[in-house]
Amino acid sequence: MIFRHWLRENALLAVGYTILLTINMIASVRYWPDLRDNIPMAVKLIPFEPLQDFFRAMEKYGFWAYVCFQQFWKGAGVFGIAAAGLMGTGIVARDADNRTAELLLSRPIPRAEVFFWRWLAGALLLVVPLFATTLIAVQMAPSVGESLPVGLALRASAYTSLFVLAAYTLTAAISAHSSHQLRAGILVMGFMLLQFALYMIKGLWDYSLYNLVDLDPLIPFVDGVVPWSNAAIMAGATLAFYGFAWWSFERRDF
Amino acid sequence: MLRAEGVVKRYAAREVLRGVSLEARPGELLGFVGPNGSGKTTFLKCVAGVARHDKGRISVGGTDVEVKPLDARRKIAYAPSDTAMYDSLSADAMLRFMIAYHRDADLDRGRALLERFHLPAGRRVRALSHGMKRKLLLAGALACNAPLLLLDEPMEGLDPEARRDVEGLLREQAARGNSVLFSSHDLASVERVCDRVAFLRAGRLLECAPVDDVLDRAGRSLLLRLRSPVAEEALPRGDDLRWTAVQSGADGRSARWRLEFRGDLSAVLPRLARLDPVGLRDASGGLEEVFAALYGPETEEERA
Numbered sequence: 009m010i011f012r013h014w015l016r017e018n019a020l021l022a023v024g025y026t027i028l029l030t031i032n033m034i035a036s037v038r039y040w041p042d043l044r045d046n047i048p049m050a051v052k053l054i055p056f057e058p059l060q061d062f063f064r065a066m067e068k069y070g071f072w073a074y075v076c077f078q079q080f081w082k083g084a085g086v087f088g089i090a091a092a093g094l095m096g097t098g099i100v101a102r103d104a105d106n107r108t109a110e111l112l113l114s115r116p117i118p119r120a121e122v123f124f125w126r127w128l129a130g131a132l133l134l135v136v137p138l139f140a141t142t143l144i145a146v147q148m149a150p151s152v153g154e155s156l157p158v159g160l161a162l163r164a165s166a167y168t169s170l171f172v173l174a175a176y177t178l179t180a181a182i183s184a185h186s187s188h189q190l191r192a193g194i195l196v197m198g199f200m201l202l203q204f205a206l207y208m209i210k211g212l213w214d215y216s217l218y219n220l221v222d223l224d225p226l227i228p229f230v231d232g233v234v235p236w237s238n239a240a241i242m243a244g245a246t247l248a249f250y251g252f253a254w255w256s257f258e259r260r261d262f
Numbered sequence: 263m264l265r266a267e268g269v270v271k272r273y274a275a276r277e278v279l280r281g282v283s284l285e286a287r288p289g290e291l292l293g294f295v296g297p298n299g300s301g302k303t304t305f306l307k308c309v310a311g312v313a314r315h316d317k318g319r320i321s322v323g324g325t326d327v328e329v330k331p332l333d334a335r336r337k338i339a340y341a342p343s344d345t346a347m348y349d350s351l352s353a354d355a356m357l358r359f360m361i362a363y364h365r366d367a368d369l370d371r372g373r374a375l376l377e378r379f380h381l382p383a384g385r386r387v388r389a390l391s392h393g394m395k396r397k398l399l400l401a402g403a404l405a406c407n408a409p410l411l412l413l414d415e416p417m418e419g420l421d422p423e424a425r426r427d428v429e430g431l432l433r434e435q436a437a438r439g440n441s442v443l444f445s446s447h448d449l450a451s452v453e454r455v456c457d458r459v460a461f462l463r464a465g466r467l468l469e470c471a472p473v474d475d476v477l478d479r480a481g482r483s484l485l486l487r488l489r490s491p492v493a494e495e496a497l498p499r500g501d502d503l504r505w506t507a508v509q510s511g512a513d514g515r516s517a518r519w520r521l522e523f524r525g526d527l528s529a530v531l532p533r534l535a536r537l538d539p540v541g542l543r544d545a546s547g548g549l550e551e552v553f554a555a556l557y558g559p560e561t562e563e564e565r566a
Contacts, residue, residue, distance in 0.1 A: 009362045017350065107346035111399075114310040114342070116335035116363045261273075261313040 010122055014129040017102075018095055022133040025091040029083050029141040036078040037148040040071060057210050058222075065223045069230065071154040075145050075161075076226040080168040084138055085221050088172040089200045095130040096179025097192040099123065100257055104187040109262035123257050127180060127250065134176055135169045164229045170242035171221045175200065177246045181253035184260065263288050263337075263410050263441035264309065269318035271304055271465075278304045279315065280465040286410070286441040291432060293452035293473070294445040295553070296462035297560060302445040303343060305462070306414050309443075310340040322410055336365060339406035343414035343445075345395035349388035353398055356387050360402030372405030375431075379424070393419045400428060404435065411435055413444035417451050429455045453477070461553045468557050480552040481524045486534065487541030491515035498533040520545065 043050065047067045054060050062081075065073040100123070103109040113119065142165045149156040179196040186192035200217075207216035219225075220242060225235040264286040271279040279301045286292045294302050307313040309320055311331050320327045327334040347356050353376060361367035376383050379397040381390070390398065396419045403411060411432075417425050425448070432442050432455055446452050452459055453473055460470040469476070485508065493515050497505050503523050507516035523530055534542075546552075 009359060013348070013351075013359065017348075107344045108348060110307065110310075110312050110340075110342040110344060111347060111360070113312050114335065114338070114340040115360070116332050116338075118332060259314075262307070 010117070011125040011129050014126045015133065018098070018130060018133055021091060021094055022137065025087060025134070026137040026141070028087045029079075029137050030144065032083050032087070033079060033141045033144045034148070036074070037145055037152055040074055040152050040154070043074070044070070056208055058208060058213055062223060065227060069223075069227055071149065071152075071156065072160070072230050073223055073227055075142075075156060076164065076223055079138075079142055079145060080164060080221050080226055081218070081223070083141065084168045084172050085218055086204075088134060088138060088168075089175050090197070092134055092172050092176035093179050093193055093196040093200065095134065096176045097183045097186070097189050097196060099126045099130065099180045099183045099253075100260075101183040101186040101189040101192045104262060105189045113262060119258050120254060123180075123184075123254050127177070127253075130176060130180075131173055134172050138169055138172065139165045160229055163234065164226055167226070167229070167234065167239055168221050170239055170246065171217075174242045174245040174249065177249035177253065181249045181256065184253040184256040263290075263323055264443060265319075265321050266305070266309070267319045269305065269308060269315045269320060271301070271308055271313065271315045278465050279308070281318065282462070282465070282467045283318075284460055284467060284470060286443045288409070288441055289436050289439045290458065291436045291442045291456045292444075292470075293456035293459040294443055294462065295447075295449060295452060295459060296445075300462045301465040302462055303414055306340070306342075306412050306443070306445060310338055310412055311335050312340075312342075336363075337408055338410045338412055339364070339403040339408035340412045341399040341403040341414065341416060343418065345392055345399060345419070347387045347395060347398070349386065351387055352384050353381050353387060353390065353394075354383035356398060357383075357402050357405065360399075361405050364406040364408060366407040368405055368407050371407070372401050375401035375404055378427070393421065393424065396420055397424065400431070404431060409440050411440060411442045411444075413442065415446055416444050417446055417448040425451060461557075463553075463557070463560060468553070476552055477546060478525070481522055481546075482527065483545040484521045484523075484530075485541075485543040485545045486519045486521060486537065486539050488517045488519070489538045489540050491517040492537065497537070500533075503530070503533075 047063055051060050051063045054063060062073070062077045066077065103112055112122065139162065142161045143158070146156045146158050146161050175196070179192065182192045182195060183189070203217045206212045207218040213219070220238050225238050228235070264284070266282055266284045269279050269282040270277065282301070282305055296302050304313060308315040309322065309327065311327060311334065314328070322334045323337045325334045325337065348359070351359065354373070357372045357376065358369065361369060361372060373383065376398070379401060381394055381397055381401070387395065387398070396416070400413070400416055403413065416428060420428060429451060432444070435442050456473050458470060459473050459476060461468045491511065493513070494505055494507070497519065502525060503521060506520045506522070507514070508518035508520055510516035
């Protein structure tokens with residue numbers, strides 16, 4: 009009941025997020041042949057050094073680097089984080105904000121279950137579209153004279169999902185402390201925007217969390233190299249945020 | 263069914279409940295009254311598991327709400343004072359959500375209550391009026407078939423006809439052996455329905471006693487309209503009777519008198535017959551006035 013209800017509550021947001029990822033993926037793949045032939049020129053036109061690095065990597069590693077940039081860094085890192093922020097902040101704070109918490113929490117269901125089912129529903133709504141739209145790239149690759157192995161696409165999607173899930177669970181933890189969904193959302197989105205801005209500043213970009221999903225960890229997937237330490241950090245952060253959120257929710261009065 | 267012993271609840275440094283002890287027996291309708299901010303809602307939240315008390319013990323049907331919160335909540339049907347619900351759901355879906363985790367819940371009864379309250383089951387919650395939402399909450403609570411019904415301001419937003427209907431439903435609930443604890447500012451409803459009333463002020467339970475006892479102790483007041491004006495000397499005398507003219511002429515005679523007395527009404531009525539009254543109305547104060555008379559007004563310290 010809680011799971012289905014939460015899927016329904018977030019359906020509109022999930023549909024919007026999926027449409028954005030799909031449009032981004034389809035348009036990107038279709039544009040690839042034009043870009044592939046003009047990458048050296050594009051590098052000269054781009055003002056930001058981090059973005060120039062992306063295009064140099066595309067020149068060197070081809071279609072895989074382009075998919076990593078479009079789907080994992082831009083799609084997951086921008087659209088995914090935005091959706092995670094909106095979904096995560098609602099897990100607890102929406103009920104506090106809408107004053108439905110009393111009704112919900114007086115039912116004979118453990119708070120841990122309420123939190124788990126809601127978290128799971130949101131996680132699926134975030135992760136499934138990411139995998140699905142990556143598979144669109146796999147399907148479309150031959151139409152632009154490229155190939156993208158399914159296994160490679162799925163492994164990279166799984167890795168990037170950890171980044172989205174960590175951000176999502178952080179927002180859930182903030183939500184567990186907040187009575188205003190909007191405020192919690194602004195806090196998380198502000199933090200992620202700061203991370204994005206850091207990534208764009210030479211000398212500071214090493215301190216940005218977006219390093220976790222840029223081309224440095226993702227390109228080596230093509231050679232079968234998985235950045236396990238990064239994955240462990242993101243999975244650990246997700247678990248830690250989950251534990252903290254659950255602990256806070258269990259002890260909170262409404 | 264419900265037993266609370268020395269319940270203390272603090273929000274930061276503020277003590278909202280200060281050692282509340284209360285018992286609601288099976289088959290009893292217990293009214294919970296008190297001024298705004300007295301702690302009524304906080305107490306109900308502590309019982310329902312929405313807030314946690316800091317000290318004391320609350321048990322429902324012998325189950326401690328802290329030790330076995332789920333088992334305790336299975337014995338409770340709670341309708342909060344706030345009518346906020348999930349707006350995107352239909353009334354029927356909201357009803358199913360409210361009763362979903364109660365093992366003895368009766369969906370058919372819930373749907374029958376929706377019909378009784380003239381609530382369109384397919385209409386979205388967001389399209390329901392405040393009063394309709396209140397009825398939906400009540401239908402959900404009643405359909406849970408829980409042995410303890412906790413209702414926070416159940417009469418708020420209801421028209422007089424619906425109030426009478428709900429009062430009847432609460433009596434039915436008690437007749438089945440279930441306990442009903444409801445807070446209300448509608449003291450007329452509390453007087454009509456409840457067996458006992460608990461008065462809470464500034465987080466302290468000042469009294470929990472049968473409604474009639476409380477009313478009797480505070481004295482009663484009757485308004486009499488006589489066929490013709492009489493002087494005060496013509497009225498029945500006695501230490502237990504106090505007369506006040508409501509409207510009097512220059513000679514002190516009046517056809518409308520207020521009589522205040524203590525004790526049994528049946529002992530007083532025969533003494534009034536010789537006055538040839540043409541109208542008689544109960545003008546006794548409500549429970550809130552009664553409690554204010556018994557315990558004095560709320561002090562600044564209590565309000566803080």
